[in-house]
Amino acid sequence: MDIVVVGSIALDSVETPFGKVKEALGGSAVYFSVAASFFVLVGLVGVVGDDFPKEHIVLLESRGVDTSGLARKPGKTFRWVGRYDYDLNKAHTISTELNVFAEFEPEIPDRLRKAPFLFLANIDPELQDKVLSQITSPRLTALDTMNFWIEGKPNELEKVISKVDILLINDAEVRQLADEPNLVKAAKKLLSLGPSRIVVKRGEYGAMMFSQEGIFFAPAYPLERPVDPTGAGDSFAGGFLGCLAKSGELSEDNLRQAVVMGSVIASFAVEDFSLNRLLKLKPAEIKERFREFIKLTRFEGSFPSI
Amino acid sequence: MDIVVVGSIALDSVETPFGKVKEALGGSAVYFSVAASFFVLVGLVGVVGDDFPKEHIVLLESRGVDTSGLARKPGKTFRWVGRYDYDLNKAHTISTELNVFAEFEPEIPDRLRKAPFLFLANIDPELQDKVLSQITSPRLTALDTMNFWIEGKPNELEKVISKVDILLINDAEVRQLADEPNLVKAAKKLLSLGPSRIVVKRGEYGAMMFSQEGIFFAPAYPLERPVDPTGAGDSFAGGFLGCLAKSGELSEDNLRQAVVMGSVIASFAVEDFSLNRLLKLKPAEIKERFREFIKLTRFEGSFPSI
Numbered sequence: 001m002d003i004v005v006v007g008s009i010a011l012d013s014v015e016t017p018f019g020k021v022k023e024a025l026g027g028s029a030v031y032f033s034v035a036a037s038f039f040v041l042v043g044l045v046g047v048v049g050d051d052f053p054k055e056h057i058v059l060l061e062s063r064g065v066d067t068s069g070l071a072r073k074p075g076k077t078f079r080w081v082g083r084y085d086y087d088l089n090k091a092h093t094i095s096t097e098l099n100v101f102a103e104f105e106p107e108i109p110d111r112l113r114k115a116p117f118l119f120l121a122n123i124d125p126e127l128q129d130k131v132l133s134q135i136t137s138p139r140l141t142a143l144d145t146m147n148f149w150i151e152g153k154p155n156e157l158e159k160v161i162s163k164v165d166i167l168l169i170n171d172a173e174v175r176q177l178a179d180e181p182n183l184v185k186a187a188k189k190l191l192s193l194g195p196s197r198i199v200v201k202r203g204e205y206g207a208m209m210f211s212q213e214g215i216f217f218a219p220a221y222p223l224e225r226p227v228d229p230t231g232a233g234d235s236f237a238g239g240f241l242g243c244l245a246k247s248g249e250l251s252e253d254n255l256r257q258a259v260v261m262g263s264v265i266a267s268f269a270v271e272d273f274s275l276n277r278l279l280k281l282k283p284a285e286i287k288e289r290f291r292e293f294i295k296l297t298r299f300e301g302s303f304p305s306i
Numbered sequence: 307m308d309i310v311v312v313g314s315i316a317l318d319s320v321e322t323p324f325g326k327v328k329e330a331l332g333g334s335a336v337y338f339s340v341a342a343s344f345f346v347l348v349g350l351v352g353v354v355g356d357d358f359p360k361e362h363i364v365l366l367e368s369r370g371v372d373t374s375g376l377a378r379k380p381g382k383t384f385r386w387v388g389r390y391d392y393d394l395n396k397a398h399t400i401s402t403e404l405n406v407f408a409e410f411e412p413e414i415p416d417r418l419r420k421a422p423f424l425f426l427a428n429i430d431p432e433l434q435d436k437v438l439s440q441i442t443s444p445r446l447t448a449l450d451t452m453n454f455w456i457e458g459k460p461n462e463l464e465k466v467i468s469k470v471d472i473l474l475i476n477d478a479e480v481r482q483l484a485d486e487p488n489l490v491k492a493a494k495k496l497l498s499l500g501p502s503r504i505v506v507k508r509g510e511y512g513a514m515m516f517s518q519e520g521i522f523f524a525p526a527y528p529l530e531r532p533v534d535p536t537g538a539g540d541s542f543a544g545g546f547l548g549c550l551a552k553s554g555e556l557s558e559d560n561l562r563q564a565v566v567m568g569s570v571i572a573s574f575a576v577e578d579f580s581l582n583r584l585l586k587l588k589p590a591e592i593k594e595r596f597r598e599f600i601k602l603t604r605f606e607g608s609f610p611s612i
Contacts, residue, residue: 215602
């Protein structure tokens, strides 16, 4: 097992200007698992209700995802209902039913505890901390969070952030967590908490990675027809950590490539609802889009005379 | 004369969270001229009132700017009063006094009519069209505009856009002008009007260039202390066209370098109020920041195994 992910498994009902789906497979741990499955073997830890369709589990297993950490509890699976308007950067939540996810107590099966990579998707920071202590010898740990925890459990959140290697977080949340409107200053402040890298997700504006080695900037792929941004951030995380776990070496070069790969996988994820696009995605398409990111960003480095 | 610019000359009163200035030198043609003056000789066409301080003209001339097209009319100079909050992407206009600028009838002096490069800063599209017809044999023409003209004179604007080589425009305005929420589709629609390139300015999110040769993406320089974004777009245009005019050759490679140079110069412009930072800027600093843009965007192009 190369990466363990702990997070939500959901049935999402989503409407965008381009269509809608009802109770489709979703959740941070699911998007992450499928995204990372292009690169390495993933172990998924989460909880579903007794209404969770078995075919979804079969599907995850067909991608090589280890579901031994997937608990099935009496009750209903976590559900999210949301809408996006033409500004796909902004999700409008219509309803959130936590259901069995409300009592989620992640338990890492023995066979997953030795995984070298860990992704703590956006859940209660106290649970993230508990999971962290169950992993015996991680090479690299990464954590995502959201405004709900920044506001509700700031101390618990800072505590767990201080223990991980990489914080993945969106643009507005970096500023909120650091209480600093300037992005560069905010990221520096968060680096001082402990992580060696802050990866800032900026939706259609791309992603940035901050570390002692400097700042790296990757654009988002300019899509003509993004359909549903749900899961884009977790698909980014899956592409990023999957690529990194595959390469094995945690150099700045590999981390930069992994950021680009995160952007590549996220760009596919938003091309259709739910996991639909990722499940059809072929390695040759990933390779082709990675090449397009090179074309998108390259310029002649020799300095023009002035 | 390498580039002629036609646009506003203003006295700006600006307040941001980092300080304020009163009736400081500003205006699109001024920012553009100073930015481009690092690369080539600029001829400025505009109008000021009889209250316009002579020292500002002396200053422009000291940068090699030809002010023979600068008309002085009875009355007051154009004034803009604005405020920015911590979100420096958004200007709040407190007042606009057009004064002598309301009757602006740009007249290009003979000595400037043979200029190979022309920048039509954001003014009435009918005036932009008149200026265009006064330039005898331009190698490259570029135009900026704003929501005011998109709403007020859409037909006149489309007409002049169809005659220029490059449209420089901000993110929201591309979508508004094309009546299309998707940026890629919107840019394609505007390319079909005639220009060979659309350069989209996205403030702190960077700039993108669209053409038949593909899409190019340049980040904005991540600043820890942007002070005043006034004039950033025109400084970008000045760096972009100045660099391009200097290189002489209008290849995709040179255009991409010029977009980066536009971002470089704009990043300095916002470090202080008015023209203060640009007037102190040294070529070695430009070179150093250009190198930082390389570091900011480079990643290993060999595809990681999957």
